[in-house]
Amino acid sequence: MDPIIQISGLSKTYESGFQALKQLDLSIRRGEILALLGPNGAGKTTLISIICGLVNASSGQVLVDGHDTVRDYRAARQLIGLVPQELTNNMFDTVWATLKLSRGLFGKRPDAVHLERVLRDLSLWDKRDERIMHLSGGMKRRVLIAKALAHEPDVLFLDEPTAGVDVELRRDMWALVRRLRDQGVTIILTTHYIEEAEEMADRIGVIRQGELMLVEDKQVLMQRLGSKQLSVHLQQPLREIPTALADLPLSLTDAGYQLVYTYDAHAERSGIATLLRLLGDAGIEYKDLHSSQSSLEDIFVELVHGEQEPT
Template identity: 70%
Template sequence: MQPIIEIRGLEKTYASGFQALKGVDLDIRRGEIFALLGPNGAGKTTLISIVCGIVRATAGSVTVDGHDIVRDWRAARSLIGLVPQELTTEAFESVWATVSFSRGLFGKPPNPALIERILKDLSLWDKKDTKVMALSGGMKRRVLIAKALSHEPRVLFLDEPTAGVDVELRRGMWEMIGRLRESGVTIILTTHYIEEAEEMADSIGVISGGRIILVEEKAALMEKLGKRLLTLHLQSPLDAIPAELAGYPLTLSDDGRELVYSFDSQHEHTGIAGLLRKLGDHGIDFTNLRTEESSLEEIFVSLVKERA
């Protein structure tokens, strides 16, 4: 199936001479949640802004559901909803007016029933007549989401959707995004909370220094790059790793009370059994053991560091 978004050779150099994007190629599959991760200034917002028509590309092309964003801009843009990173809201308008305005702006006839449903879904219904400026930050964020959803987009861009939103509300937002995905909307989100990407995304792209350095399905990424650690809590602390165990990638921590062994979970022979036998042979006893795998956050940090 044709990807819903196809980006080819996308470049952007701002008037200041800053090159925000240095040739981005990216396909986003229909109906998936795609998380775009990257450090500050990596080009996330520039990339989104070009697809949405807010920033002009210096070179390259973007199509949305087959519509070129320059030649066929009207068709491309009507498919896209954008929730910007900044809380840019009208001040004096009511929630109802500002959300209805967005629907009209995207060329859709009024549909009060739909707006009502969106506001109820986002727990904004009782605030519909409130002026936007009187709302809390979390509510303003939801107003922005309601505006983006008001014209029934097929692709939804969420630029840092849960920044400044409390934990409980963040959970609620994740659920809502999950429901949208079930209704067939493709969702592209950028986030600083790697936990968020780990929780929701189907695919993950990492952008750094204006280049996409990796695109992978989340599960595959976690497996491929994930390192596992085996930590043994020792009965009596060690000063140094015994010479007999030099062949294993071991480190001591917690003042010699813990022995940490890192291994590749993909490998057929993890070497755990051999290690434990050797420890027994040398009379090193342990009281407890645990294994852990690296989180997406650790993977991400090591990836970005590697390329920097």
């Protein structure tokens, strides 16, 4: 698929000397949902801010649908909607006035039908004439999302959009994200709720200390880096792992009543068959088997803490 955003050799060093991004290269596919994961201070917000023209890069280039974000800033920025972490609304304006102004700032003609659709999608239609200062925190967050969609962007950035919001907003927002993706909008999100990334994203990018560790299709990533476990519940407890099984990645739990075999996808069939054969040869009887697989959160924690390196 052709990229809608192409990032080449992007670096950012602040005046303090802190290097937030280090020679980052990234292609974002048209129409995908890309989740950027990383600990606090990894460089996620700096990356988004540079793409959106809010921060100047120290070096490198960003193209948005072929438009250079420095040389052709206005054309590039018109394609982008941004939902920032912080609430940045004019608290004295009404919801409707805020959306009309945002759409006009991007050079779009008035379109009351589109703005009404956005407000209804976000359960804001009944609040359209209220001043933002009188809204709840969750409603103010909804207004930020509506502002980002007012000018019908081709690319939508969601920077920690559900941090600290209620369950209802989170559900509504992800339903809206799915609809936007179905309409061809490219969506880039950062989130600390890794289960959301696991459910929503087509691809996962992991940033650590300003470097892009990997970008991979979600299912491929979980198959390649994820591990599986087979728990064998024994009839009689073992004091230690028998010598015949010593070469397998096994551990004993539950006071010796459970034998846990950890393996990757490539070793699934041969490994389990070997384990069960060796158990039979050793005269070890079992009464139940249970399998489980690493979640995206497990993989993320291992990557950002350096316990696992991408291959």
